[in-house]
Amino acid sequence: MTDLALRLAGATIGYGDVAIVRDADLTVRRGEAVAVLGSNGSGKTTLSRGLLGLATVLGGTVEVLGAPVGRQREHGRIGYVPQRHTVSGAMPATVREVVGVGRLPRLGLFRRPGPRDRAAVAEAVDAVGLADRLEDPVAALSGGQQRRVLVARALAAEPELLVMDEPTAGVDAASQAALAAVLARVSAAGTTLLVVTHETGPLSGVLMRAVVVDSGRLTFDGPLAAVGPVAGADCHHPAGAAAPPVRGYRLDQPRPAPDAVRVRDGSR
Numbered sequence: 340m341t342d343l344a345l346r347l348a349g350a351t352i353g354y355g356d357v358a359i360v361r362d363a364d365l366t367v368r369r370g371e372a373v374a375v376l377g378s379n380g381s382g383k384t385t386l387s388r389g390l391l392g393l394a395t396v397l398g399g400t401v402e403v404l405g406a407p408v409g410r411q412r413e414h415g416r417i418g419y420v421p422q423r424h425t426v427s428g429a430m431p432a433t434v435r436e437v438v439g440v441g442r443l444p445r446l447g448l449f450r451r452p453g454p455r456d457r458a459a460v461a462e463a464v465d466a467v468g469l470a471d472r473l474e475d476p477v478a479a480l481s482g483g484q485q486r487r488v489l490v491a492r493a494l495a496a497e498p499e500l501l502v503m504d505e506p507t508a509g510v511d512a513a514s515q516a517a518l519a520a521v522l523a524r525v526s527a528a529g530t531t532l533l534v535v536t537h538e539t540g541p542l543s544g545v546l547m548r549a550v551v552v553d554s555g556r557l558t559f560d561g562p563l564a565a566v567g568p569v570a571g572a573d574c575h576h577p578a579g580a581a582a583p584p585v586r587g588y589r590l591d592q593p594r595p596a597p598d599a600v601r602v603r604d605g606s607r
């Protein structure tokens with residue numbers, strides 16, 4: 340078993356034939372907790388979606404848990420909490436039912452949930468601090484609590500890699516604290532975390548490493564504490580500290596050409 344959770348080498352990721360993230364090199368070892376930072380529209384979501392097969396790998400290599408993206412045989416090893424989603428207000432399902440859906444990839448096609456599956460669902464709900472809401476309709480929860488339900492849904496499969504897109508955005512302080520606590524727990528248990536975020540503050544105790552995406556390029560890779568100001572991001576960094584060169588990236592690299600380029604014909 341590889342000790343790498345992620346390996347990107349010269350990876351170009353986009354939609355259709357339009358490249359958004361270009362020529363990305365990144366390795367993440369199992370158990371690391373990595374923040375993906377960058378300004379609006381820089382390509383953070385596209386990078387994370389590329390790891391899940393939700394955006395297209397247009398070139399280079401993207402391996403997730405040792406296999407090329409999309410070739411995972413066991414679903415459930417990768418958990419995903421998408422951006423800005425809450426649970427539909429029209430959905431009559433309870434917290435237990437929504438989180439239970441997250442366990443399905445571990446069941447396979449025909450197996451019915453057993454005690455271990457029910458325990459995993461209950462543990463995931465407990466981890467996000469909603470054990471007392473297990474039988475409540477999700478529509479009755481606040482937006483922040485619904486985000487926590489989606490985190491629990493991802494945790495229910497006991498993923499080895501958890502990719503989260505802006506988990507704390509627009510979330511109340513209690514839910515932010517609950518999320519920080521659960522991410523600290525799963526990280527300590529060995530789960531690899533990749534968290535797209537604008538605000539590192541709530542998760543600064545968990546996320547130790549950061550990569551910065553700027554106009555589709557990875558321009559920094561190093562300790563979160565060494566990240567300089569990122570436009571649109573609330574990064575905590577030592578005042579006046581210059582970002583050290585880490586793994587070949589520097590914040591003061593020349594900015595790449597802005598916006599997306601077409602891969603096939605090179606035009607915008």
Ligand SMILES: Nc1ncnc2c1ncn2[C@@H]1O[C@H](COP(=O)(O)OP(=O)(O)OP(=O)(O)O)[C@@H](O)[C@H]1O
Binds near residue numbers: 377381383
């Ligand atoms: N499905 C899509 N099809 C085509 N282009 C897209 C698609 N999704 C995003 N883009 C484009 O990709 C670029 C990067 O978007 P992305 O969502 O990856 O940025 P981001 O850094 O996550 O931004 P934000 O912080 O605002 O969420 C933008 O120019 C956007 O318009």
